[in-house]
Amino acid sequence: MLGMPNTGKSTLFNRLSGVQARVANWPGMTVDLLRARVLLGASMVELVDLPGLYSLHGMGEDERLVRHFLEQEPLTALLVVVNAAQLERQLPLVLQLRELGRPIVVALNMADEVRRLGIHIDTQRLAQALQAPVFLVDAKHGLGVAPVKEALRQATAGAAVSAEPAITIMREDDRCEAEASRIAAATVEIPHTLPARLTDRVDRALLHPIWGVPLFFLLVFALFEVIYGIGLPLQDGLQWLIDTAKSSWVEPALVAASPPFKSFVLDGVIDGVGTVLTFLPIIYVFFIAMAVVEDSGYLVRVAFLMDRWMARLGLDGRAFVMQLMGMGCNVPAIMGTRVLRSRRQRLLSMLIIPFSLCSARLQVLVFLSAAFFSRQVAPVVMFSLYAVSFLVAFGTALVWRRRFAGDEPLALELPPYRVPTLRSLLAQGWQSSRHFLESAGVFILCGVLLIWLLTHYPFDVAPAGPATLAGRLATFLAPVFAPLGIDAILSVALLFGFVAKEIVLGGLAVIYSAGQDELGRVLAERLNWLQAYSFMLFTLIYTPCLSSVATIWRESRSVAFTLLAMLWPLTVAWLASFAFFNVAHGLL
């Protein structure tokens, strides 16, 4: 399945496949492709949604990927999706694809917009000219999909899968262009004056030279409120359910079990599964909201609005949206970088998102600032941490800009605004959640189990105490943390924080064997405020949580990049804490 960007290809794909689609990674490719098994008549075929491309000979990453796919993969037929409102401009691609010598089926999508624009297309003559079946489709509303399926059945029924790959040696673009113009002139009737489009009116406000940017911030703020207003309570609710199940069913069931096994199940497996599960509501809600922003056509406009500022950081406005979204939770924001088409821009964006002060870190930092600072000073401390978060993120972008800056020039198509349908929104939320579960889930679970082992082995000593593996590791690392004012005991808490930042508090409570209520008092007795702020700085900046790391690894498909995304923040955290602790110490 191929077509230019903004043709509604994914929507048609979802229509044809139900929500059976699987994200699959193909050998030799760095991008995920959606594929689905579709029953056509009596036979099952595999439908693959290839990235949007403008031309078979384009130099962009997506074009290269499609060419690679066409050269490597055996296929029976091509389903070409065309934005019917821009038929003339898109026909050359259809003609190029026809030259590949496979049966093609052409779906003229967005029939609703064609009607609204008053354009008339003679599909019968077009089919004759292209020597291929042509259908007007409204994938968004699910109209006209059945004939496409039937045509695909006929196209695939006769032809066997050809193991011989389609070869793209076609160089006759000019001939395609000329033929496209001729066909379009014969089959498309365009009214001279287009009906005034609502899009223009909305754009006059949203893309206003002065008000456009403030409106964007307002919309992002509203979106943030909606996502986390719904997502965080759901997350808390799920956490409560898991805790309740743990204490009222699993714990009683394990009364007779040996203490190490009991701890393995309760603190290892259940907490690990819980960590994975509690991310799901937020990812689901986040992706529904992002789908609204993307499918409506606003996201491209954001890139347009913010380009002047973000270009200096090697990014565009869409990366900025993700950065702000990361303040709720880094994981969906990292997955959200998929909206960036350039891989280098995506990587740079993934590198800076973990510096966003997420809600989990907020919980820890608010607790510590309340424990160490007066009511008047605590808000200033929190503000300073937000400032540090942005400084480190943008500083990182500046440092790594040369290495990762997008080499893609800005040439974006601004599609008209579209109203996404509920069905496609729910499908996208579901797809992303399943993707997260399938890929990051196991990684996170293993990580949690590893940290459990470190903090609980040997089993006959106090958990997280100096005699455990973690305690010994902390003693070994003491020379590294001592210059920051962070002692060995505190550094074990940071090890907990690697699993999920909010566990830092739980870790501290275990280490000092104090309840959360007394914890603040105990900490205030043992540490001075310089040590505390140094610890807070470190907690803010250091290695992203396990779920973020798993997501970065899954999205980047690069072990080297994932290591960089872990080690760079660790280095910055150490330097920032070191600088603060020693400068402040010298001054006071």
Place this chain on the structure above:
Amino acid sequence: MSRRSLLTLDADCRGTIQRVNVEFALRERLAALGLKPGRGIQIVRRLGANGPLQVRVDHTDVVLRAADAALIEIANGS
């Protein structure tokens, strides 16, 4: 018919593209979006003096940077 840069075109006036002098990859992409010699073009809006512009060719709206737009030659009228 005088040739000039797309940047000098006033909003809501139409011109015809004469030459697109940008580097190969971008020229190809712009051509696929409809920005090629012979096509009528119109500036819909600009964001600031050096900011990106939104142009309209046929029924397609395209965003490009001012630096690239400066390299597109147009003639008045369409």
